Amino acid sequence: MNRQRVRLIDVAEAAGVSRATASRVLSGSPRHVDPVLAERVWAVARRIGYRPHVSARALRTGQTGTIGIVVPTLTNPYFVALAEAFAGESRDRGADLLIADSRNDVESEAAHLRRLTDGRVDAIAIVPVSYEDSGAALVEARDAVPLAQVDRRTRDGNTAAIVLDNITGVRLLIEHLREAGRERIAYVGAETASSSGAERLAAFTDIAGEHAPVTVVSEFSTSAGREAARHLLDSTTDIDAIVCGADVLAVGVHSTLQRSGVSLPGDIALVSFDDSELLELTDPPITSLSPPVGEIARRTTELLMGEGDAWREPSVERLVPGLAIRESTQPHR
Amino acid sequence: MNRQRVRLIDVAEAAGVSRATASRVLSGSPRHVDPVLAERVWAVARRIGYRPHVSARALRTGQTGTIGIVVPTLTNPYFVALAEAFAGESRDRGADLLIADSRNDVESEAAHLRRLTDGRVDAIAIVPVSYEDSGAALVEARDAVPLAQVDRRTRDGNTAAIVLDNITGVRLLIEHLREAGRERIAYVGAETASSSGAERLAAFTDIAGEHAPVTVVSEFSTSAGREAARHLLDSTTDIDAIVCGADVLAVGVHSTLQRSGVSLPGDIALVSFDDSELLELTDPPITSLSPPVGEIARRTTELLMGEGDAWREPSVERLVPGLAIRESTQPHR
DNA sequence: GTGAAAGCGCTAACAC
């Protein structure tokens, strides 16, 4: 048998007060209640195991105490790290986090946004799947609930966005490579459907020079990374370093280089972007930018849950990443 | 401005019917409504963008249309795969999935269970963190809502459990290794805090023989795998194959072997358990059992959402895994 | 400082 729920009225009766008072003690404004009564209510509530019914509370207050995060895929450890950072941040604010996985699919992303805005969450942080195609669903959602874009942006999402400072990031990587004696640097990125992909590519061309070789593959995946590396090796270009636009690509590139007998970091140095755990698994481990996920989560949550409508203003806040140096960029000796 | 929610009454008025009729059309029992009216209601609802308020509906019906899954960590790609399988299954049944991450922490797991049972979900599937210590929270939760254990069990969780058939699994792995000419097989597993860990270890000793070397590390992590491999190499035991109790361990073992100049699969063959994407990233890719995540999700959801109280009966259903053969077990030539 | 009572948006008896 399912045990019957303990309701507020059960607490109130057992404590000899009205529902109103019990409610004030347990949630509303405890300071407007006689401390003696308050303690009695608490004691009873604890004893009989009262826990408020979230739907009832949400229906009454219009607040769910939950924030939602929508990521392109949980298959990418970087987004898992991001989600966990948001989980920590929510917890600190006494809120819950609801994680949704778009499976890299705009339709599925739109469906999630619709469901989340059906009174399920107070605010939404979203890493949009597509720069071009995610916008419509975002706009609809942001009319229902505070919403901010994270890590990537859409063309017409029209909300605040908290992203990586990709230009500084690329500069950090290239400077690091040059200090390690690398001069002929190539770039491997996925198609520019995401804003971060496009920014990284543009920054690379800008800083490394127009003639630096660039390989763009069609998706963020390890096999795409493998392909890209094969392509680079086949082309005659003589390179001594590769910058990868995402960790999953880097791991693929690494794998192909290894198999082709290219020595890392002897022949080619390798760097990547997201600093997920994947990069420590390879041999040698891969140097990477380390995105400030904690700070991203903090700033975004602040924006969404704080006073005011700052999230409503289309804007871009760029957070500067650190650099996690590993063996894949040991200097030439 | 947040657009005002469209409520049922707005639809009803615009369609010239009562809330009851509108409700019947949009959710309850459409067949008891005049088809002409019904179509009118639908048309209006679509036009003005009606979407039911989940809290209000949940409060009234006692049903949330959401099922919850609690996993030890999303850092382990196997649990991500499991969660995605449940997401698919829920979607097929018109339900939502709420993913919670225990961060390998019993306290945090208990907190999640408490929150989920505060009227947030209709049923819970959980991969418990600890065989010994997760039970209490499970029991409390299963008094509030249908709950089933998945992939791992607790000592006193007292619900149905859908797990891998670890004995058959270990047998498959060892047979495969023996067919590939391996005879001196070692095992690397994490501490037996989880039921699956314990079962795998026991099955290994049973099948490979009492004297087969076993290394037990303290946690499921890549660095623990590295340690274990170092330990195996240091000990004088002469082995030609290693069975790992989890993918993250296997990747760590692989990394240490590589660095120590051990040839795979030449000197040592390597196999693992969860068949997550990690295993395809290594060089050589690692052979693994492939757990039937889809089937696990299907059976569990069936049990939870179906008629009856089958989930309430302490029971264990063991599903047989497949075998994904990769280069790490190429036969001796 | 405390209680009575209204009502959040929805569905399900119950009447017609």
Place this chain on the structure above:
DNA sequence: GTGTTAGCGCTTTCAC
């Protein structure tokens, strides 16, 4: 087949 109405559990005026 359709409408009227009560009420899910909670918070919050409003009156005292």
